[in-house]
Amino acid sequence: MFRHKSSFRSVILTKLTENHRQVIKNSFNIFKKNGVPNAHNIFLRMFKEYPDYKYVWNQFKNMSDEELSQTPLLWKHATAFVFGLERVIKTMDDQEMMILMIHSTANQHKSWGLKKEHFFAMVHLITDILMEEKGEPDEKYAIMEAWESFYDVLGTLVEY
Known part of the structure; x- marks a missing residue:
């Protein structure tokens, strides 16, 4: 699908609009106030909802929830x-740097055997945490749409 750099560049910029990037930056500022505990909670929820995902990470595959x-x-x-996410989000004001970081992140996750479906699981997990932290339902759609676009881009790049 992506024979040229311009192809994945186009996918990133088309799916991840400036508005999405702004919403992600703003909502991540809320997330990172309790960043590591929030991320820990996300992974606990993920492994509970999707127990087979533990097999993606060898160190977790034989562990109970406790x-x-x-x-x-x-x-x-x-x-x-948290640090990886922040590394990408900090580049969102610089399109070229953001494209490089997203592409690098996707390649890294591809090498670990992650698939697009793993990224889609993260959308509701991270937005659930954000809603608990922020609690403003009128912003929920914008936050979900922005993070869904972000993880869709990563998942699309991982698949190719």
Whole structure:
């Protein structure tokens, strides 16, 4: 699908509008106030809702829900998740840098065997946390749409 850099560039800029990027930046500022605990909670919820996702990460595949909630490995993963997300979001004001970061992030996740479906699971998990943190229902649609676009871009790039 993406034979040229301009192809994935076009996908990123078409699906991830300036408005989406602004909503993501604003909502991430709320998320990161409790960033690592929020991310930890996301992964606990993800593994509970999608137990087979544990097999994507070898270190988690044989752990019970209780073991997952207590292992330092999940806290380490949550920390890496927050820093990785922040690394991409900080570039959203610079289109060229953002494109490079998103492409790099997608390639990294592809090398770990993640698929588009794994990214879609994150949409409702992260927006649920944001709604708990922010609690303004009138913004929920914009937040969900923006994060869905972001994860759709990552998932699309991972598939190709």
